[in-house]
Amino acid sequence: MKIKNICCIGAGYVGGPTMSVLALKNPNIKVTVVDINQDRINSWNDENLGDLPIYEPGLEEIVNEARGRNLFFSTDVEKAIDEAEMIFISVNTPTKTYGKGKGMAADLKYIELCARQIAKVATTDKIVVEKSTLPVRTAQAIKDILDNTGNGVKFQILSNPEFLAEGTAVQDLLTPDRVLIGGEESEEGTIAMNSLVEIYATWIPKENILTTNVWSSELSKLVANAFLAQRVSSINAISELCEVTGADVGEVSRAIGMDSRIGPKFLKASVGFGGSCFQKDILNLVYIAKTYGLNEVADYWEQVIIMNDYQKRRFADNIVSTLYNTVSGKKITFLGWAFKKDTNDTRESAAIYVADALMNEQAEIIVYDPKVSEKRIYEDLDYLGSRSPEENRRLLKVVKDPYIASEEAHAIAILTEWDEFIEYDWKKIYDSVVKPAFVFDGRKLLDAELMSKIGFDYSSIGISKTQNK
């Protein structure tokens, strides 16, 4: 079946970039990305490409080429559903904040709303593609809703999880390690899978497009994120051991990463992983395991989250204890707020939790991040509900210049590994801060020897302090 019209519900970090690349590579397919968030759609349609709602290197150029040609952004969800033969669901699936499974299970209300809306509107057969990350067997629930509330038309459900990483989304989409498509094991299921394979095959070698059953596909996405996060927690656990023994976690990572059985990626110790996916997806995996009574499996994976929370807490505690056990009224400069470099996404960023812990100690935080807006930073803090919005604004300020941010600081903490931080005039910063000049490098970003030579009291994750001197 040749697809001419695609609709994608959800114009977020996944829907926007994914559909931009798909449209770029398939100029004969009309791709309409819809969202209920009018502001987001307005930004996707903004003449000024610098104002797209999502910052990703290389994305502006792609949107510039495809938008208005065969790529459209709209809030008219029903029209786009009606016109499309294939509908991607790319809405958010956050951790539940209420009821059964609170704090663990994925909240599927947005998915269900989409399914009900598709069922209501569709008057022709549709292929519905799960692009969102979902608990295993969600396709069954979607199918039930579609079949029982629809207009008698036929639906095929495919699972096509997205493996892009924010910050490198465009590159990941252009040259993915693999594309995974799960479908029903039937003739109709095979036809549906083949039509999606053909779309990807316009730019991805067919041997990199895997087809599986739906449940394997759904579960593989959760498992991929769990394995990646587990590597980060594993090396973070070792980072503390390095700090007390005199080993250097960077050297340990290099040494073990050169073992081809282990491999070098995701072995960088840090203040802890963030992002919208790792924590939520592992919690979801833990919840599924518990639901099936697999308590040992659940406990095993939960430890990855426990370690990550500990790493963030440990970083904040270390700042307090190093600053003579009090940070009350002291100015602490945060370089970086995004959960990693090259993105403006801050969801679950370690910076939020470190700031919160320090603000509990009445520290004054000054934040500089090259891509994150002041509005976003306050929203992140307000969302935690630790204190009133007024108090958050009193204790934390956002500035647009790293040198101004550092003036008179009692300590500088590096929370995101933005490349530009390496290039700063650290001597100039040293001259403007309160002495002793403390730097806490949560990303192992700066040159320890150089920082010590300038005069900083420099601590980095995974390196014992005595080693720097």
Ligand SMILES: NC(=O)c1ccc[n+]([C@@H]2O[C@H](COP(=O)([O-])OP(=O)(O)OC[C@H]3O[C@@H](n4cnc5c(N)ncnc54)[C@H](O)[C@@H]3O)[C@@H](O)[C@H]2O)c1
């Ligand atoms: N962000 C990532 O790096 C990443 C990577 C792989 C997979 N995923 C998964 O992809 C999914 C989407 O993630 P995201 O980061 O793009 O989320 P997001 O919050 O950035 O975007 C989701 C969008 O869906 C819209 N939406 C929600 N309900 C809607 C409805 N009924 N109709 C129309 N629009 C609706 C929201 O307004 C929002 O703009 C999640 O399941 C996530 O786990 C994310």
